[in-house]
Amino acid sequence: xxxxxxxxxxxxxxxxxxxxxxxxxxxxxxxxxxxxxxxxxxxxxxxxxxxxxxxxxxxxxxxxxxxxxxxxxxxxxxxxxxxxxxxxxxxxxxxxxxxxxxxxxxxxxxxxxxxxxxxxxxxxxxxxxxxxxxxxxxxxxxxxxxxxxxxxxxxxxxxxxxxxxxxxxxxxxxxxxxxxxxxxxxxxxxxxxxxxxxxxxxxxxxxxxxxxxxxxxxxxxxxxxxxxxxxxxxxxxxxxxxxxxxxxxxxxxxx
Numbered sequence: 001x002x003x004x005x006x007x008x009x010x011x012x013x014x015x016x017x018x019x020x021x022x023x024x025x026x027x028x029x030x031x032x033x034x035x036x037x038x039x040x041x042x043x044x045x046x047x048x049x050x051x052x053x054x055x056x057x058x059x060x061x062x063x064x065x066x067x068x069x070x071x072x073x074x075x076x077x078x079x080x081x082x083x084x085x086x087x088x089x090x091x092x093x094x095x096x097x098x099x100x101x102x103x104x105x106x107x108x109x110x111x112x113x114x115x116x117x118x119x120x121x122x123x124x125x126x127x128x129x130x131x132x133x134x135x136x137x138x139x140x141x142x143x144x145x146x147x148x149x150x151x152x153x154x155x156x157x158x159x160x161x162x163x164x165x166x167x168x169x170x171x172x173x174x175x176x177x178x179x180x181x182x183x184x185x186x187x188x189x190x191x192x193x194x195x196x197x198x199x200x201x202x203x204x205x206x207x208x209x210x211x212x213x214x215x216x217x218x219x220x221x222x223x224x225x226x227x228x229x230x231x232x233x234x235x236x237x238x239x240x241x242x243x244x245x246x247x248x249x250x251x252x253x254x255x
Contacts (some may be wrong), residue, residue, distance in 0.1 A: 002027065005197045005213040007034035007115075007147030009051065010063065011041030011087065011239075012201030012251075014211035016050060019200050019228040026214055027223075030056040035104065037113035039063025039080065040096070040202055040247050041143035042237035044087045047201075048095040060102035061115045061148065062122050067091065068099055072123075079244040087241060109139035110217060114139075116148040125149045126194065131194075133157055133175035136192050141218070143193045145213075151205045152180045152198030152213075152224055156191045179205055182226035189220045198224070201234075208254035 004023035009016050023031060033055045038044040040063070051058055065071040066084045073081040104121035106113045117124035118139035126132050126146055132155035136144075155177035175194075180186075186195070198211025209226035216222070235248035 001029045001217050003111075003215040003217065004031045004033065005145055005215055006031065006200050007197050008036045008061070008150050008199035009033070009038075009041075009047050010036055010199070010201035011038045011044040011047050011076050011083075012210075013041070013043035013046045013050075013235045014233045015201045015227075016047050018227045019053060019210050019212045020050065022227045023212060023214075028214065032056065032113065032145075033058040034061035034113060034145060034197070035061030035102070036097065036147065036250050037061070037104060038067055038087050038091070040083050040243075041234060042241045042243060043234075044090070045092045045095050047056035048098050048100040057106060059106065059115045059121075059147075060099060060103055060104050064099045064102065065104075065122065068096065071115075079246050083242050083247060086241065090241075092097070110141060111215070112141035112144040114144065115145055118144055126155075126196070127153075129149065129155060129175040132177055132194050134192050134215050136175060139192070139194065141169045142191075143188055143195070145215075146194060146196050147199070149196060149204070150202055151196060152184075152203075152207075152211050153177060153205075154180055154186060154197050154222075155194045158191045166250045167218045171238060173252075175197055180224045182207070182209070182224060184224040186222040187220070188222055192206075195222060198226075202251065203254040206254045208252055 197213030238248040
């Protein structure tokens with residue numbers, strides 16, 4: 001199966017629209033979303049409607065849970081908390097109902113999915129190799145997908161040929177990894193992988209273009225994609241709804 005993996009849309013409709021169009025042009029079979037459909041941006045209803053319609057699978061993220069009132073927004077930055085409260089007050093009932101039906105992890109498939117990490121699907125930011133190795137040691141599948149950090153990156157622990165078949169990796173195993181630029185291709189046929197597609201709606205890796213990942217589970221290959229979108233349109237909507245100015249400015253720099 002050829003999959004389009006998206007994450008951290010954050011109510012950025014212009015970014016989501018171009019990513020969905022790019023994925024459709026690539027001829028993928030299904031779309032999967034790793035969560036945080038809402039928060040930060042000004043189009044929660046439109047983004048939730050598109051994800052509900054187009055995605056075969058969607059997780060719930062920490063911002064989604066905060067909008068539902070299942071996480072305390074005092075744990076968020078002031079700007080993020082303001083966006084959570086605005087979304088909670090303005091979102092349509094259909095949006096809330098959709099988010100309420102989602103879970104933060106799915107370990108039922110050949111590829112395991114977590115919003116944040118295998119050991120903490122809601123909160124943990126996986127950014128460093130040592131930390132990634134500990135997560136890979138407990139993930140439910142050989143290849144796993146995470147979002148949450150808004151950084152396109154990957155980690156791999158090479159299979160030890162001295163181990164017996166199916167023997168689990170150990171916490172002391174070393175992971176190697178890197179940020180992934182547009183066009184990066186991964187051969188996933190060997191090793192245990194933890195992969196972040198990057199963020200659709202608020203990238204934080206210095207590239208302001210919307211990010212998504214193409215994953216082929218037959219060939220076990222992955223390709224990172226970036227797509228330009230109308231940042232002005234997303235930023236103007238944030239300003240028009242009197243959300244914090246910072247949330248608009250950061251879109252232009254990918255941070």
